[in-house]
Amino acid sequence: GQNIDQPTEMTATEGAIVQINCTYQTSGFNGLFWYQQHAGEAPTFLSYNVLDGLEEKGRFSSFLSRSKGYSYLLLKELQMKDSASYLCAVRGFSGGYNKLIFGAGTRLAVHP
Amino acid sequence: DTAVSQTPKYLVTQMGNDKSIKCEQNLGHDTMYWYKQDSKKFLKIMFSYNNKELIINETVPNRFSPKSPDKAHLNLHINSLELGDSAVYFCASSQEGRSSYNEQFFGPGTRLTVL
Numbered sequence: 448g449q450n451i452d453q454p455t456e457m458t459a460t461e462g463a464i465v466q467i468n469c470t471y472q473t474s475g476f477n478g479l480f481w482y483q484q485h486a487g488e489a490p491t492f493l494s495y496n497v498l499d500g501l502e503e504k505g506r507f508s509s510f511l512s513r514s515k516g517y518s519y520l521l522l523k524e525l526q527m528k529d530s531a532s533y534l535c536a537v538r539g540f541s542g543g544y545n546k547l548i549f550g551a552g553t554r555l556a557v558h559p
Numbered sequence: 560d561t562a563v564s565q566t567p568k569y570l571v572t573q574m575g576n577d578k579s580i581k582c583e584q585n586l587g588h589d590t591m592y593w594y595k596q597d598s599k600k601f602l603k604i605m606f607s608y609n610n611k612e613l614i615i616n617e618t619v620p621n622r623f624s625p626k627s628p629d630k631a632h633l634n635l636h637i638n639s640l641e642l643g644d645s646a647v648y649f650c651a652s653s654q655e656g657r658s659s660y661n662e663q664f665f666g667p668g669t670r671l672t673v674l
Contacts, residue, residue, distance in 0.1 A: 480662065489563075489649060489665035490602065532600060538661075544614045545655065547663065549602040 449473045451550035453535050458556045459525055467520045467553045469535030477545055481509050481520045482534040484552065490534055494520065522555075530557045562586050563666035565650050571672045572640060579636045580669045582650030590614075591633040592651040592663065593625060602649070608633055609655065640673045647671070 451471045459465040471479070478497040482490035496502055496511035496518060508521040520533055532552040538545050563584045572578055584591060592615075593605040607615035608627040622638045633650060650666040 478661075489667050491665070492662040495662060534602065536602075544607065544609065545661065546604055546607070546615055548604075552600050552602075 449537075449539070449548050451535055451537060451548060453533075453550045453553045455551070456554045456556070458558065459522075461525055461527060461557055461559050463525050464521065464523050465525060465555065467522075467533050467535075467555065469518045469520070469550060471516050471518070471535070471537045471550075473537045473539045473548060475539040476513065476537065477540060478538045479509075479511055479518050480536045480538065480547065481507075481518075482536060482549075484532045484534060486531070493533075525557050527557050527559070530555060563650060563652055563664050565648075565666040565669050567669060568667060569670050569672075571674065573674055574640055574642060576640050577636070577638045578640060578671070579634055580648055580650075580671075582633045582635075582666055584631055584650075584652040584664070584666075586652055586654070586664060588652040588654045588664075589630055590653050590655050591627065591630070592653075593633065593635050594649040594651060594665075596647045596649060596668070598646070606633075606635075637671075640671075642673050645671055645673045 453469045481493040484490040494509035501510045506523045511518045532554045534552045535550040536547045565582050590609045592607045596602045606625040611627045624636045627633045647668045649668045651663040653663045
């Protein structure tokens with residue numbers, strides 16, 4: 448089966464660092480994505496990991512451990528505009544084609 | 560300028576009606592998708608087309624019929640709408656094989672409310 452777990456909600460303070468975890472079990476693995484979704488808006492791409500290790504992109508970093516089925520998204524120097532849902536998505540194969548399976552998302556609230 | 564566009568943005572209709580949602584992408588991508596995001600915010604794949612050919616068809620009632628007239632357009636027609644169809648429907652596109660990312664670009668969504 449396919450299963451992606453991430454915390455439902457998190458809160459953090461402006462200027463702080465927050466880590467959002469994601470664990471997954473999928474049949475076939477071809478990369479893990481993190482998307483950001485503000486309320487009432489479309490998901491937007493944040494990061495992609497296919498090999499183990501850390502990918503850094505400005506204030507955002509994402510880590511992957513394929514053997515543990517685990518990823519995290521690290522947000523540094525939090526800003527109020529970072530309040531959003533963060534979706535972990537695993538790309539697997541289905542009938543010879545790639546398919547994204549999304550987790551339910553983690554709703555992050557950043558307060559002053 | 561909009562990369563992936565959808566119409567309409569909001570759709571309110573009565574149970575039993577038939578409605579269509581349209582999607583267009585100007586990114587030159589070869590693959591397009593329809594997703595459903597329910598009230599619990601789960602984003603779930605419904606269909607995917609690659610170069611106008613249906614490649615992914617999840618367990619979706621056959622009241623839902625996608626149609627891709629060309630690789631820049633993917634429409635979704637829904638017959639006999641039910642209360643449970645109320646959700647936000649997102650269209651997305653990607654270019655398979657061009658880069659290792661192949662990230663999907665999402666449209667703004669269509670919020671469907673069935674009364």
